[in-house]
Amino acid sequence: MGSWLLAVDAVGQTAPVNGPELAGVWKGPLAIPGGSLPIQITIIRPGANKLLATLDLSAKRLNRIPASVTFRGDSVVFFSAASDCRFVCLPTPDGQELRGTWAQPGLRVPLRLSRVVGEAPATFAASKPALAATTYHTEQVKITSQPGDVQLAGSLSIPDGVGPFPAVLLLSDMGRHDRDARVGNYRFFGDMSQVLARQGIAVLRLDDRGVGQSSGDASLATSADLLRDAQAALTFLRVRPNIDPARTGLIGHGEGGNIALLAAARPVPPSYVITLAASGLPGMDLLAxxxxxxxxxxxxARAGAARRQAWAEVLDKAAKLRTSGSNAAQVExxxxxxxxxxxxxxxxxxxxxxxxxxxxxxxxxxxxxxxxxxxxxxxxxxxxxxxxxxxxxxxxxxxxxxxxxxxxxRFDPQAALAEVQCPVLLLNGTDDPEVNAVANLSALEKGLKTNKQVVARRLSSVNHWFQKPAAEMLPNANANVDPVISGVMLEAVRDWVLQQTEVQ
Missing domain, CATH: 1.10.10 (Arc Repressor Mutant, subunit A)
Structure with missing residues (x-):
């Protein structure tokens, strides 16, 4: 198969001019430990030199996950940042199969997808289209927060191009976190930055005080200090020539969400705020x-063993009741x-x-x-x-x-909420044991009731770190499951930012 002539569209995507026609629906079985899962890739060609794709793993309730499409010589590369998976393949000469290798953390297997004859990607085209990914680069930055001359180090991911681009600053939860908000192998902010930057949104993330390359001590910082840090970083973004200051917002996780709302209640607020598991209850109530x-x-361990032993005794007595003549209803x-x-x-x-x-x-x-x-x-x-x-x-x-x-x-998140008038998206996970979604969202909505631009969502089966439910993830070769950032959350954040930053 000869090399294709490639063209580049407006956002950096490459699409073949005279290569095989890839638009359509492609299906096949994905091999996983202990069996296989049906997988589908849907591709549309909205323009002469552009391809858009979505990924579906219906058995895992993963549907319409956006995937980028790029070309390396004869190979086609599908990549989904939301699911951290990649499919590198070659179309067969007759254009009826895609043969290659599927890779994700802990899994690398051959995969063959067949074109579904007569099934056009109409549902994909008719519904909300997946956004085409772009390329981006990352700069290392230093920001000074006053008073105290605190040096905050971080990474700024900027889409390639002239801009000006919409931008977000990520604010971390309580505790000590690096710029990626890393927990083990899970990179919460790192993964979020990658996804948003590929969608044309600049992202700034920082090491907390006293972490990584940042100076200071987080244990000595009060909410006022963290607010000043956020405002200094927001100002840094707004004065950059390739950032649009009118489309610059804050995304905060946990306590970072409450700091973002405090910033929104001050003069020169952010353009918009997104909170991820922010608290609506007083600090005392949340910590307790x-x-x-x-x-x-x-x-x-002792408490767990005692519970298991007590339940084993219940089951043992139930078995004795059966042997002594008790009927099923009595035992139950x-x-x-x-x-x-x-x-x-x-x-x-x-x-x-x-x-x-x-x-x-x-x-x-x-x-x-x-x-x-x-x-x-x-x-x-x-x-x-x-x-x-x-x-x-x-x-x-x-x-x-x-x-x-x-x-x-002493912190009361309600105190400043009435002053917040910029658009706000509140996201909390229903499986969050640290910040109860119902209680905290209700409190936040009550405090923001004078703001007509507030949207609140409870994300089903999502935990405090906004990880995809384990039941929806593919196991590694050793049957363990690596945490993956929630695609539902990423899509909600991306859509909200783009909706708020749409040029009129």
Whole structure:
């Protein structure tokens, strides 16, 4: 097969002028450990030199995922940043098959897709079209935040071209995070930046204070400090010649979402705000309701073993009831009663934990002297967790009395919401154990009720880190599942940004 003559469209996509016709629907089985999954790639040609594609894995409820189409000599390369997968293939001479290799983290297998004769990609063309990807480059930047001459280091991903481009600044959640918001192999902000930059949106992400190449100390920073950091970075974006200052917004995760809303309530607000798992409840309420961090692994293991043993005893008694003549209804009634008993006990334990944490946090809030507050916290933790390493209690007590913790215990996200009048998109995951979607979205919507440009969405089966549900992901060769950023969230963010930044 000879090399094709290539042409470049307006956003950097390459499309063959005289190569095989790729537009259509292509299907085939994707081999995975233990079986296979049906896969479909739909391609349309909206212009003479442009191809658009979407990827469907219906068995995993992954539908219409945008994919870029590029050409390397005779090869066609399909890439989906949202799913971190790549299909490099060669069309057969008759144009009826695509043969190549499918690759994603932990999986690399041959794949053959066949053209579906008589099935035109009408549904794809008629629905909201996938956006064509563009190329981008990344610059390393340094921003100074005052007072204190704090140096914030980061990466600015900018679409190739003259611009000016819409832009977003990513603001991280509480804790210490690098510019990629990395957790293990999961790069939350890194993956988001890649996807948005490919869609023509410039993205700035920064190392937190005291992390990576940034100076300062995050534990000493208050909300006011983080707000000044965000405003300094926003100003940095607005003065760049290839960034459109009228189309520059903030995307914040967790606490970063609340900082973004604070910025939106100040003079010279961002053009728009997107929050990801932001809190609508006071800082005290949020910290008290989050999963228990003080229990040691040994305590957790013992509690789990005790629960399993207790349920095993229930099942053993149910078996004895059957052998002693009890009918199926009687046995089922017994099991149901025991299950309700277990749930009631679990609720009581959760209520007791919540009360304990509220009391401990309230003592920290009311005790100004750090030494006194730490001594009380250590004593409370030792009494509640007698088998815990004393060093863990001391570390926790120190964490709770940092300037950041004390400031957050007094933080009320409702205070400034009435002043926010720019467009706001609120996204929370239904499987988030740290920031309850129902309670926090309701509180945020109530506080923003005077703003007529607010959209709130609960994303089903998405957790605090906005990862795709494990049931929807392909396993690695070792049957484990690597976390992948939620395509639903990425699509919602991308569409919102482009909608708000559309040139009139």
């Amino acid at each position: 309701s989050q999963p228990e961090p003080e229990a040691s692994p040994a305590d957790t 009634t017994y099991i149901t009663q025991q299950r309700l008993k277990f749930k009631n006990e679990e609720r009581k334990q959760q209520a007791a934990t919540l009360k304990f944490r509220r009391n401990m946090l309230e003592i920290v809030r009311q005790t100004a002297n750090n030494d006194q507050a730490q001594a009380i916290v250590v004593n409370m933790l030792r009494q509640r967790y007698p088998n815990q390493d004393p060093a863990i209690a001391r570390t926790r007590a120190t964490e709770l009395t940092t300037p950041w913790s004390r400031d957050y215990l």
